[in-house]
Amino acid sequence: MAGSTDIKNRIKGIQDTKKITNAMYLISSTKLRRAKKSMEDIEPYFYGMQSLMQRMMRHFPETEHPYLKTNDDRPESEMIHGFLVVTADKGLAGSYNINVLKETGKLMEKKASRLYVVGEAGRRFFDQRKIPIEENFTYTAQNPTRARARVITNTFLKDFEDGKIHDLTVVFTAMKNSLETETRVMKLMPLEKDLSVKDVPADVMREEFIIHPSPKEVLGAIIPSYVAGLVYSALVESYCCEQNSRMQAMSAANDSADEIVQELKIKYNRKRQAGITQEITEVSAGARSGRI
Amino acid sequence: MSKKTGALRIISPDGIFYDGRMLGVIMPSLDGQLEFLPCHEEMITVIITGELKYQTEDEKWHVAAVGGGVAETANNRCDIYVDFAERPEDIDKNRARAALERATEQMRQKKSIEEYKISQAALARALTRLRVADRDPF
Numbered sequence: 522m523a524g525s526t527d528i529k530n531r532i533k534g535i536q537d538t539k540k541i542t543n544a545m546y547l548i549s550s551t552k553l554r555r556a557k558k559s560m561e562d563i564e565p566y567f568y569g570m571q572s573l574m575q576r577m578m579r580h581f582p583e584t585e586h587p588y589l590k591t592n593d594d595r596p597e598s599e600m601i602h603g604f605l606v607v608t609a610d611k612g613l614a615g616s617y618n619i620n621v622l623k624e625t626g627k628l629m630e631k632k633a634s635r636l637y638v639v640g641e642a643g644r645r646f647f648d649q650r651k652i653p654i655e656e657n658f659t660y661t662a663q664n665p666t667r668a669r670a671r672v673i674t675n676t677f678l679k680d681f682e683d684g685k686i687h688d689l690t691v692v693f694t695a696m697k698n699s700l701e702t703e704t705r706v707m708k709l710m711p712l713e714k715d716l717s718v719k720d721v722p723a724d725v726m727r728e729e730f731i732i733h734p735s736p737k738e739v740l741g742a743i744i745p746s747y748v749a750g751l752v753y754s755a756l757v758e759s760y761c762c763e764q765n766s767r768m769q770a771m772s773a774a775n776d777s778a779d780e781i782v783q784e785l786k787i788k789y790n791r792k793r794q795a796g797i798t799q800e801i802t803e804v805s806a807g808a809r810s811g812r813i
Numbered sequence: 814m815s816k817k818t819g820a821l822r823i824i825s826p827d828g829i830f831y832d833g834r835m836l837g838v839i840m841p842s843l844d845g846q847l848e849f850l851p852c853h854e855e856m857i858t859v860i861i862t863g864e865l866k867y868q869t870e871d872e873k874w875h876v877a878a879v880g881g882g883v884a885e886t887a888n889n890r891c892d893i894y895v896d897f898a899e900r901p902e903d904i905d906k907n908r909a910r911a912a913l914e915r916a917t918e919q920m921r922q923k924k925s926i927e928e929y930k931i932s933q934a935a936l937a938r939a940l941t942r943l944r945v946a947d948r949d950p951f
Binding site (some may be wrong): 562563567569570573576577667679729730733734738739741742743746753 | 824825826827828829842843844847857858859860885887894927
């Protein structure tokens with residue numbers, strides 16, 4: 522009965538793998554919950570900053586700031602596009618990484634671009650295809666923190682100021698609803714100047730603000746935090762999606778492991794039964810021949 | 814007669830630090846301290862890393878270490894957005910002391926302007942934390 526031990530080994534192997542996928546499922550679900558919590562904590566700050574920013578734009582639309590400069594006067598051939606690509610550190614998360622990378626590939630076609638890649642999976646992908654990415658930009662996608670978002674933001678804000686990039690687009694994954702995820706493309710730099718001017722009717726009485734010390738200084742203080750907030754939310758959102766995708770992938774793996782084990786068990790039992798039947802036949806045949 | 818109060822919210826990325834009434838709030842601005850009293854004129858101002866004091870309705874002063882940010886007051890509501898906000902009892906003095914040492918060490922080395930500024934900001938944060946941790950408000 523050589524076949525039945527093989528089957529038994531396979532069943533054991535699959536059950537061991539299932540233990541791992543099951544553990545990964547549980548880990549992802551706790552991580553997802555924690556990431557969602559930190560997302561909720563930052564919300565009041567982020568929305569407040571956003572409305573303050575809008576207010577500033579509304580009251581002082583003429584304020585000059587390097588981050589607000591548009592690229593209208595720059596021909597497309599001279600543009601260097603920056604891309605911030607958010608991927609996971611590892612695979613095993615369904616199509617999570619591939620979707621982001623595919624979208625990035627589509628965007629950067631035939632363009633002078635500079636890539637800022639978050640996550641090991643994305644870095645490996647571009648390395649294999651010999652596409653140069655920004656060096657020294659080695660940030661992990663694990664447990665996104667505000668400090669990391671800050672550092673990431675400072676990196677590309679500096680490149681933006683130095684003219685190494687002329688705009689910046691973030692490619693990340695967001696939750697469409699609690700089950701589905703989708704790849705999103707967000708234009709980050711330069712900042713949109715007319716954020717919400719159109720929403721305000723012309724005859725609305727507006728408070729007059731004293732700006733201390735000057736609109737430019739205030740904007741200078743708000744903008745980095747505001748942009749860092751946007752980057753942070755993109756990181757957290759992606760992280761949530763990564764965990765979500767991994768949960769789904771792992772629960773699918775669990776299900777198919779169950780299915781395979783079920784099939785193998787039936788096979789094994791059949792084989793065992795066949796062996797027993799054969800033995801009985803042999804014994805009874807032997808007994809009969811002895812009687813004669 | 815009870816004094817006039819204003820609404821005050823201090824918000825950091827870690828959540829809402831304080832949300833309630835106040836009799837006055839003193840914050841570190843670019844050119845020294847600045848106080849908002851209830852019914853202050855509409856104003857937006859920049860805040861730097863330093864100590865922030867606010868007086869609650871029971872006339873007690875509270876102190877907090879805050880990071881840079883913006884303060885806005887309108888219609889007797891004051892919203893303060895800062896990078897971090899910590900109460901004296903929540904400050905980890907050992908960590909702040911270690912950060913202070915690290916920052917002074919880095920400032921002594923010759924580095925790019927950017928790195929110098931980063932260490933300078935770290936130094937300011939550490940000093941503020943240490944100062945606030947040892948302090949009773951008034």
